[in-house]
Amino acid sequence: MKITLRDIAKMAGVSHMTVSRVINHDSMVRPEIRKKVMDVIEECDYTPNMSARALNSGETKVMGVLVLYDPEEFPAYFLTTILVGISSLLTKDEYHLSLHFDQLHKVRNLVPGHLLTDNRMDGLFVISAENNEFLLERLSAIRLPIVVVNQQVPMSGVSCIDSDEYSGAYAITTHLLRNGRRRIGFIGGTPSYNSTNMRQRGYEAALVDFGLRSDPALCGVGYFSSTGGREAAKKIIALQAGVDAIFAASDLMAVGAMSAVYEAGLTIPGDIALAGFDDNEFSKAAYPPLTTVRKNRSQMGVEAAQAMLDILARKKAGGAPLVVRKTLPTELVVRESSGSALTG
Amino acid sequence: MKITLRDIAKMAGVSHMTVSRVINHDSMVRPEIRKKVMDVIEECDYTPNMSARALNSGETKVMGVLVLYDPEEFPAYFLTTILVGISSLLTKDEYHLSLHFDQLHKVRNLVPGHLLTDNRMDGLFVISAENNEFLLERLSAIRLPIVVVNQQVPMSGVSCIDSDEYSGAYAITTHLLRNGRRRIGFIGGTPSYNSTNMRQRGYEAALVDFGLRSDPALCGVGYFSSTGGREAAKKIIALQAGVDAIFAASDLMAVGAMSAVYEAGLTIPGDIALAGFDDNEFSKAAYPPLTTVRKNRSQMGVEAAQAMLDILARKKAGGAPLVVRKTLPTELVVRESSGSALTG
DNA sequence: TATAGTGATGTTACCGGTAACAGAAAAATA
DNA sequence: TATTTTTCTGTTACCGGTAACATCACTATA
Numbered sequence: 214m215k216i217t218l219r220d221i222a223k224m225a226g227v228s229h230m231t232v233s234r235v236i237n238h239d240s241m242v243r244p245e246i247r248k249k250v251m252d253v254i255e256e257c258d259y260t261p262n263m264s265a266r267a268l269n270s271g272e273t274k275v276m277g278v279l280v281l282y283d284p285e286e287f288p289a290y291f292l293t294t295i296l297v298g299i300s301s302l303l304t305k306d307e308y309h310l311s312l313h314f315d316q317l318h319k320v321r322n323l324v325p326g327h328l329l330t331d332n333r334m335d336g337l338f339v340i341s342a343e344n345n346e347f348l349l350e351r352l353s354a355i356r357l358p359i360v361v362v363n364q365q366v367p368m369s370g371v372s373c374i375d376s377d378e379y380s381g382a383y384a385i386t387t388h389l390l391r392n393g394r395r396r397i398g399f400i401g402g403t404p405s406y407n408s409t410n411m412r413q414r415g416y417e418a419a420l421v422d423f424g425l426r427s428d429p430a431l432c433g434v435g436y437f438s439s440t441g442g443r444e445a446a447k448k449i450i451a452l453q454a455g456v457d458a459i460f461a462a463s464d465l466m467a468v469g470a471m472s473a474v475y476e477a478g479l480t481i482p483g484d485i486a487l488a489g490f491d492d493n494e495f496s497k498a499a500y501p502p503l504t505t506v507r508k509n510r511s512q513m514g515v516e517a518a519q520a521m522l523d524i525l526a527r528k529k530a531g532g533a534p535l536v537v538r539k540t541l542p543t544e545l546v547v548r549e550s551s552g553s554a555l556t557g
Numbered sequence: 558m559k560i561t562l563r564d565i566a567k568m569a570g571v572s573h574m575t576v577s578r579v580i581n582h583d584s585m586v587r588p589e590i591r592k593k594v595m596d597v598i599e600e601c602d603y604t605p606n607m608s609a610r611a612l613n614s615g616e617t618k619v620m621g622v623l624v625l626y627d628p629e630e631f632p633a634y635f636l637t638t639i640l641v642g643i644s645s646l647l648t649k650d651e652y653h654l655s656l657h658f659d660q661l662h663k664v665r666n667l668v669p670g671h672l673l674t675d676n677r678m679d680g681l682f683v684i685s686a687e688n689n690e691f692l693l694e695r696l697s698a699i700r701l702p703i704v705v706v707n708q709q710v711p712m713s714g715v716s717c718i719d720s721d722e723y724s725g726a727y728a729i730t731t732h733l734l735r736n737g738r739r740r741i742g743f744i745g746g747t748p749s750y751n752s753t754n755m756r757q758r759g760y761e762a763a764l765v766d767f768g769l770r771s772d773p774a775l776c777g778v779g780y781f782s783s784t785g786g787r788e789a790a791k792k793i794i795a796l797q798a799g800v801d802a803i804f805a806a807s808d809l810m811a812v813g814a815m816s817a818v819y820e821a822g823l824t825i826p827g828d829i830a831l832a833g834f835d836d837n838e839f840s841k842a843a844y845p846p847l848t849t850v851r852k853n854r855s856q857m858g859v860e861a862a863q864a865m866l867d868i869l870a871r872k873k874a875g876g877a878p879l880v881v882r883k884t885l886p887t888e889l890v891v892r893e894s895s896g897s898a899l900t901g
Numbered sequence: 902t903a904t905a906g907t908g909a910t911g912t913t914a915c916c917g918g919t920a921a922c923a924g925a926a927a928a929a930t931a
Numbered sequence: 932t933a934t935t936t937t938t939c940t941g942t943t944a945c946c947g948g949t950a951a952c953a954t955c956a957c958t959a960t961a
Contacts, residue, residue, distance in 0.1 A: 215615075215676075217947055228911045233949065241909060262676045264611035265947035269916040271559075273608065275655070289637035289838070300658050309677060311619070312654045314644050332559075332606045333653060439842030468842040475844045494633065495839045498783030498812040500819045561917055572941045577919065585939060609917035613946040 277334040281341035298514020381506035381543030382415025394458035402437040435466040442466025446473035464489035482552035504551035621678040625685035642858020725850035725887030726759025738802035746781040779810040786810025790817035808833035826896035848895035
């Protein structure tokens with residue numbers, strides 16, 4: 214049914230090894246024979262069988278991506294961008310990308326063999342929001358080269374690429390402070406998430422450096438959802454505590470908070486300046502456009518892919534295992550929701 | 558280095574075929590021997606090599622997903638949801654999902670062999686917005702079972718799962734009409750996209766059924782982007798043509814249009830009712846919350862996966878090729894942006 | 902011219918599973 | 932007990948590539 218290398222060989226009147234040499238661009242083939250073989254290959258639409266190749270090379274030319282988010286809090290927009298970034302680099306090296314959602318519990322469920330075990334991929338990207346013990350334990354049990362994307366894991370032997378969310382939060386808070394805001398509320402995401410933590414710490418550090426202190430009453434939790442952001446903002450506003458700005462740890466929550474501000478009959482940025490985090494596709498469409506922090510997610514994917522390729526190259530060369538840990542800069546994106554331009 | 562079936566056999570003191578039978582749950586093994594083998598397997602963390610399996614079964618247990626969107630207009634949120642849907646079903650059957658972005662030009666670039674050719678996947682999902690000739694031609698050249706997701710292709714022999722966008726657009730336009738709106742503007746997406754077409758036709762049909770006609774002056778193009786939606790809305794508003802509602806063919810454009818309405822000093826829904834399409838995560842967070850049409854994208858993924866499994870099952874059974882064409886219903890989601898409740 | 906050296910091609914075995922058949926042991930029947 | 936049948940286990944070959952080695956033709960060197 215399917216055409217094999219030996220079929221091509223027969224048709225071209227050569228041995229199967231000659232065909233193998235042709236498709237591998239091995240120089241040891243006379244040009245005329247190479248051409249004859251190539252003609253047959255093209256005529257038959259022949260493509261080598263990757264399973265056979267993988268079987269004796271041990272390389273599958275597949276990279277896995279394990280996505281470990283709760284579907285409820287799934288950052289759809291942001292996942293795709295990372296994937297595009299990873300893919301753009303890997304494609305050049307003819308890798309396929311194998312996508313897996315939240316199958317952590319199956320990682321070591323061995324016998325059926327179709328899971329995240331060594332044989333079906335050469336490396337694994339892990340995209341996760343939390344670094345709980347469960348994750349860390351499991352990661353160390355996987356024998357594959359791993360690159361954790363979007364967060365820094367505490368174990369120093371694990372490669373990871375993340376964004377400098379702390380600095381981003383610090384910068385945006387400072388921006389609000391420079392605009393004259395002094396009572397800045399904070400809406401955090403899901404408490405167990407790493408980014409919640411980082412963003413809050415950046416926020417608090419900026420306040421401290423301005424001689425202020427964060428007021429626990431002004432800090433809410435929005436669980437990274439728009440309704441969560443809205444509810445949290447409502448509570449903060451209801452305090453009548455003179456809040457003049459709200460920094461929400463995600464754009465989605467910021468947009469929710471926007472609604473709450475409007476519902477309270479207040480203006481943005483007149484009464485309350487608003488800032489988000491992420492720079493989603495809809496944050497510049499908000500009214501007013503949302504000041505936020507941009508994570509270059511596509512770049513994060515690219516860097517992760519590069520790290521993986523480097524790690525595999527090193528492994529192939531037999532060197533000591535390479536560990537890549539990189540934190541990419543974030544960028545403050547000033548739009549109208551945060552009020553007038555810098556005053557100094 | 559890596560443990561193979563024969564290693565296990567040696568350790569357990571049986572032949573490799575016995576091990577093969579154990580991992581395939583073949584009944585022809587005495588319980589005591591099965592246990593002995595299983596113990597060794599677990600102790601060694603053995604997993605069968607999928608490349609070897611694929612090599613003689615011909616089944617790779619991998620499904621490909623080809624995403625054919627312009628990165629600029631990339632529907633990030635919606636892609637992920639479809640993927641989760643597909644994945645949820647395929648995972649049960651132990652398939653892996655292999656993700657590919659816009660590599661159409663490589664589909665037949667044969668020799669390197671790491672591309673979208675027959676040998677690395679058992680089936681292919683194509684997620685695309687347009688059905689241009691280029692796509693159709695290429696699709697017919699692929700020998701793999703294909704399911705097109707998110708649009709209906711004209712060739713009747715190709716399986717596809719889409720949403721009833723026409724009816725959705727019809728329903729939401731009717732909803733605006735029932736709310737007393739009579740001068741309803743329309744903002745279309747990228748003209749070449751199928752959904753642009755469907756949504757506009759639904760809009761026009763509703764007008765006609767209400768004894769009205771669409772006014773070309775009130776129809777803009779927003780290219781599915783928020784700024785596009787905003788610009789288009791600006792133009793429509795500037796006409797001073799008594800527009801009392803705008804139906805944008807995507808939520809993102811609708812949110813852009815919202816800004817334009819506010820910038821013009823008008824109210825929503827007081828002066829202008831607004832409606833979108835998609836039901837994105839941010840549409841309910843908008844102020845006011847956006848009336849829209851929900852496409853059950855996750856369900857679309859599930860249905861596509863089921864179709865693919867059915868097609869493969871049929872193929873395996875040697876029956877005539879199965880073609881599945883299914884249009885899933887859409888759902889009108891009424892929120893505040895479209896004005897007061899039905900008046901009749 | 903004999904010999905070594907080089908370039909091009911073919912032969913064989915192997916990667917790690919599974920199918921198909923062969924063979925041995927246990928159970929059923931005569 | 933002998934024979935047939937059934938149940939279980941082992942042997943061999945094969946899937947479609949590639950590595951390693953063998954072979955052969957032809958050129959360069961002695």
